[in-house]
Amino acid sequence: MKKSLLFRSTLKHLGANSLTTLFMCVGIMIGVAVLVAVIALGRGTEARILDRIDRVGVTDSFTIRTVPWGLGGGGLRDDHGELLLSFDEVNSLPDQIPGIATVLPTLNARSPVLAGSETLDDIAVQGVALNFQQVRNLNLYSGAFFSEADIQSGSHIAVIGPALANYFFPGENPLGKLIQVEGLQLEVIGVLDTRGISNSGRNADQIVLVPHDVFVELFQPLGLSTVTVTVEDPANLEKLAAQTQSYFEELYPGHQIFVRYPMATARARDEVANTLSFYLKIIAGSSLLIGGTVMMNLTNLSISGRIREIGLRKALGARNKDISGQVLVETAMVSMIAGIAGILLGYLLTNELAVRLDLRSIFSWHAPVAGLFFALLIGLVFGVRPAKRAAKLDPVLALRGSQQK
C-alpha cells in the first residue's frame, strides 16, 4: 500500500508538471541515447574487425613488401642493380631472426585472364608456395589445392576465385576447364570459397593462384613482391614485424620496407569508428552530467514549490528519511523514464549513424542495461542534494510556507 501510493503520487506529480519533467529528462535521455549508440557501434566495429581478421587468415602472420600496397607487384632493384627481397634472402629469414617460423614468398601480378571467348582484364594472379593455403587459412569450395607433386612437376594448373568460376563457367563445373593467362593454358583444379572484399578494397574472389614456378614462367619477375611471414608465438607478432622491417631496411639502405599485419590493418581501417566512439563517449558523459545537474536544479525548484506539502507530511509523521526517500523515488523515476526514452532514441541514432557512416552496429542486452544503469545512477547521485535539502526543512517554518536555505 505504502509503495504503490508513493509511486502513484510521484507519477501524478510528474504528470501534472509535465513540462518540468520533460526538461529534467532531456539531458539524461540524450546521454543514454548516445551511450547506447557507443555500445552498439562499438560492438559492431569489434565484430567487423574480428570478421576481417577471420577472413584475411591467421593472426600469427605479417606481410612485407618493397612497394606500398596498391602499387603494382614485381620486385625492386637497388641502386647497384641488385634485386631486393630475393628468394635467398627471404628464405634465410628464419635463420636471421629467431621467432620466425615460416616465410611464404608470394609473387603478384595483374593480368587479363581468358576462357573460351570471355576475357576479364586486370585480374590478380599470385604465384604461391605449397604452404600458402594453410598460412592464409583458405578454404576450397571445390577441387583441391596444389599438391607437392603438382608443384614439383611444374604442370600448368590454377586455383581460381569463385567470382571467376561463376563468370567464365556459369552453371558448369569449372574443374578441369582451361583458362588462359599470358598466352599459357592453365587447367583449373580448385575453386576457392568466397572471401568477399579484402582489406585493400579488392575483390578477393577475383583471383588466380598458380604454383610459384608457373608464375615465374608466366611473368619472369625480378624478385618477390610480397612475403608473408608467420611467427611461432602470435604474441610477438608486432615485435617481430618491426624487427623484420628494420632488418631489411638495414640490408637495403635508402629503401623503405612496408609491413602489415591483419590486426593492425583491420583496426586502422576502423579509424572512423574509433574517432566517432571517442567523441560519442564525451558527448554521452557530458550529456549525462548536464542532464543530472539540470534535474537536480529543477528538483530543488519543485521542492521550493512544495514546502508546505513537506511541512504537512512531517506534521503527519513523516521522518526525514521518508521525505528524502520520496525525493529520491522522484528523481529515480524521472531518470528511468529518461533512460527508457533514451534507449529508444539510441536505437534510432545508432541506425542513422550506421547507415550514414557505413558502420556496423550490434544491439544486445548490454546497451539497454548500461543505459538504464547510468540513468538510475545519475538520478540517484544528483537526487541526493535535493533530497537532503527537503529532509532538513524545519516543519514549523515549512508549514508557514517560508522558504529556507
Add this chain to the structure above:
Amino acid sequence: MLYLNQVEKVYSNGSNRIEALQEISLKISPHTFLAIQGKSGSGKTTLLNILGCLDRPGSGAYQIDGEDTSLKSDNGLAALRNKKFGFVFQSFNLMPRFNALENVIIPFLYSSNPPGRPKEAAQQMLEKVGLGDRTKHLPGELSGGQQQRVAIARALVNNPDVILADEPTGALDNQTSQEILDILAELNSEGKTVIIVTHEKDIAKQCPYVLTLSDGRAIDLKQPGNGNLSNGEVAVL
C-alpha cells in the same frame, strides 16, 4: 497528560529578540477541550507546535504521559506526531491532486503499524465527519467546510489521543465554523483531548477552558461555558 514546565521559546534574528513563549507551565489532562486565544503574535501557534512535537521548547521541559520529549530523537517525535497527535490547520492543507480518500490515507504512509485495509479505515473516517459520499472528490471540488472535514478525518485516522487545531474555523463562515466546532466537541465527548487556537469570541466562549496568551505569557485561564462538555482539566501552574 501533557505537562509543560517553564517552557520558553525565543527567536533572535540579529539584534532582535522575540520572546514567542515565556515561562509557560501548564498541565492538560486527557479528555480536555481547551481553546487558546490571544492577539496576533502572542505565541498561540508556537505553543501549539510545541504541544504537537513539531517544535522543541527553547528551554524548559515538556512531558507527554510522563515521558520527557527532550530525550526523544527526531524520528521519535515524528512517530509521536503520527500516532499521538492529529493536526488540523486553518488553511486545510490538503494535497490538491489527491482525492479525499487519498488525503485521509497519508498518515498511514508514516505509521509503524497501518491497518490491513487502509482504504476502508479512511472511508470510515470520512463517513464519521459526514463525507461518506465525497470520497473521490478532489479538494478543489469541495467547499471550505467539507475540506476542513477531510482534514479532520485525516487527523483522526491514526486514532490519536490529542487533536491540535490551529484556527480551524478561521477560513470559514459562521455557520460552517459552528459545524466544525460541533464535530470537534463530539470528538472530545468520545474521549479525545482537543486543543484549538481561535480568534473568535463566539467559538471561545463555547469551550470548557480558554487560555489567553499575551506576549508569550499565559495570562489567564477561564472556564466560560459548558464545563460538563469536558471531563478533563487544565491548570496553569
